[in-house]
Amino acid sequence: MPVELFNTLTGRKEVFRPAGDVVSMYVCGLTPKNHPHIGHAWLFVSVDVMRRYLEFSGYQVKHVQNFTDVDDKIIEAGHRDGIPPEEAAARYIESYWKGMDALNVLRPTVTPYATRFIPQIVRMIGELIAQGYAYQADGDVYYRVTRFPEYGKLSGNTLERLAAGARVEVGEHKENPNDFALWKAAKPGEPSWESPWSAGRPGWHIECSTMIREVLGDTIDVHWGGRDLIFPHHENEIAQSEAATGKKPFVRLWMHVGLMQTGSEKMAHSLGNFVTIHDMIGEFGADVLRMYLVSEHYRTPVTFSIEYIGRAKERLKRLQAAVRNLAFLNEQAAARPSPGETFATGKLADALRDQADSSLAAFREAMDDDLTTPRAIAAVEALAKQINTTNDEVAHDPSLATEELLPGLHYAGDVFGQLCRVLGLDLSLEKAGAETSGLTDDVIQDKVNERNAARQRKDFASADRIRSELAEAGVTIEDRPQGTIWYRA
RNA sequence: GGCGACGUGGCCAAGUGGUAAGGCGGGGGUCUGCAAAACCCCUAUGCAGCGGUUCGAAUCCGCUCGUCGCCUCCA
Structure with a gap:
């Protein structure tokens, strides 16, 4: 089954066919002007899921994602924070990495910064002027949209229709209201670079065209960004790109994520209605936030709500239980040699294998169909349920x-792990342990033993007291027929 | 005004012609000293409304109502 993905340019799903052996993918990254919010996370997690799934499916991906680290808004951010614009950019880039690492988002293969491509940007603008696609006016340079007949093809507009809207103001120097700046002359005190036209800085759009051309080439497979x-x-x-290089198409597949909504409007720094990634990770943990984001289809405009994140937390519990149960069952099974083939154990092992196979198939089918993660998660949950059911059976008997169960456990565990990794859900036990508080393993084990001793002598008041003390320290206890296990959660 | 997305149970969400996945919540069980977790069962004659096409539509067409995005910085 081929991977099909929705292409904004054509408005339909298309079979994914990269041009070469390595998928070239560019993502419009951040303009680092503030701490990234949940809407940004929604984009980058979506991109990450796609990349992980392509890699899972055997592709190699060259993932390029920029920082537009020079912009009017960054200059404003510098004023706001009382620091130079470069420092403001560095501060928010750092904040971005911190959030993404926590969310288990793979780092891009290459991360170009706009400010490190100024000579190439200047050269590309020069080419556009030489070919008549751009003109200078009083130190600024503008793109002449009337020279590009296909202008509007991505958004379904034409110049006539855009003109009908007439909300674009005619700049003093523009020939056409839809012409846009390639180069802006600097005002006093603003960061600037020398160019043939003025000391100034690039306009907003040209840096992406230049960096794509320099790092990936004239035509790329995939380009991601927010719908906006x-x-x-x-x-x-x-x-810019198709005019300058003369090569079409510039991008074979345009992908856009739906916008995160707050209440009934889009979440945006400029609207002041944003919730930062950092705040949500602090409140719920990164895995829960990732689970929330992945449980929505990437093209849907999702409404942000604390309540929904709470649901993701509940959902994640089943998956986490499966991880614990796998470890527990493996331990139990490995410790008991098989007395020879037994019908009941064989049936359990078969059920694990069967569910792993069908979950894997369902997962692939969902992901092949434009990365339908909500359906993919259902497949993972079905496998988790089978693992947990196995645990229940073993609890009863x-x-x-026995060792006879091991192959089924290993197979199911392997598939389960792979699928979780594609979704970027990191459910490892080590991490769960590392995240929490004060008590050492030995101290916890002592308390658990102490509680079990109390239970033995039917001193349930003491047993319950110890249990709630542990609970307050973030340690959860499960009493099983084979003994008590505990974990940090 | 132009371009585009969308409207499925209390809530979130799959489902592009064949008779409504999954999750949260709720109810009932199993297990437990009691819990917690897990597991099992139940929880939409109906998919905004009205027409139409079809043997058959949530799924296709038309109209109506409603929500959101873009057209200005924005992931």
Whole structure:
């Protein structure tokens, strides 16, 4: 089954066919002007899931994602924070990495910074001027949209229709209201670079065109961004790149994530209605946040709500239980040699294998169909349920856990692990342990032993007291027929 | 005004012609000293409304109502 993905340019799902052996993928990254919010996380997690799934499916991906580290908003951020613009950019880039690492988002293969490509940007603008696609006016340089007949093809517009809207103001120097700046002359005190036209800085769109060309080439396989970038940003990138290189298409597959909504409007720094990644990770943990984001389809405009994150937390519990149960069952089964083939244990092992196979198939089918993660998660949950059911069977009859169960456990565990990794859910036990508080393993084990002694002598008051003390320290206890296990959660 | 997305149970969410996945919540069980977790069972004659096409539509077409995004910085 081929992977099919929705292409904004054609408005339909298309079979994914990268041009070469390595998928070239560019993502419009951040303009680091503030701490990244949940809407940003929604984009980057979606990209990450796609990348992980492509890699899982045997592709190699060259993932390039930029920082536009020079921009009017960054200059403003510098004023706001009382630091130079470069420092503001560095601060928010750092904040970005911190959030992404926590969310288990793979780092891009290459991360170009706009400010490190100024000579190449200047050269590309020069080419556009030489070819008549751009003109200078009083130190600024503008793109001449009327020279590019296909202007509007990504957003479904034409120049006539855009003109009908007439909400774009005609700049003093523009020939056409839809012309956009390639180079802006600096005002006093603003960061600037020398160019043939003025000391100034690049306009907003040109840096992406230049960096893509320099790092990936004239035509790339995939370009990602938020829906709000379709017009004018990505429209302008097409106009710049296809004009300058003369090669079409600039991008074979345009992908856009739906916008995160707060209440009934889009979440945005400029609207002041944003919730930062950092705050949500602090409150719920990164895995829960990732689970929440992945449980929505990437093209849907999702409404942000604390309540929904709470649901993701509940959902994640089943998966985490499966990880614990796998470890527990493996331990139990390995410790007991098989007395020879037994019908009941064989049936358990078969059920694990069967569910792993069908979950894997369902997962692939869902992901092949434009990365339908909500359905993919259902497949993972079905496998988790089978693992947990096995645990229940063994709880009722401990003698079922013999070496004969091991192959089924290993197979199911392997598939379960792979699928979770594609979704970027990191459910490892080590990590769960590392995240929490004060008590050492030995101290906890002592308390558990102490509690069990109390239970033995039917001193349930003491037993319950110890249990709630542990609970307050973030340690959960499960009493099983084979003994008590504990974990930090 | 132009372009586009969308409207499925209390809530979230799959489902592009064949008779409504999954999750949260709720109810009932199993297990437990009691819990917790897990597991099992139940929880939409109906998919915004009205027409139409079809043997058959949540799924296709038309109209109506409603929500959101873009057209200005924005992931």
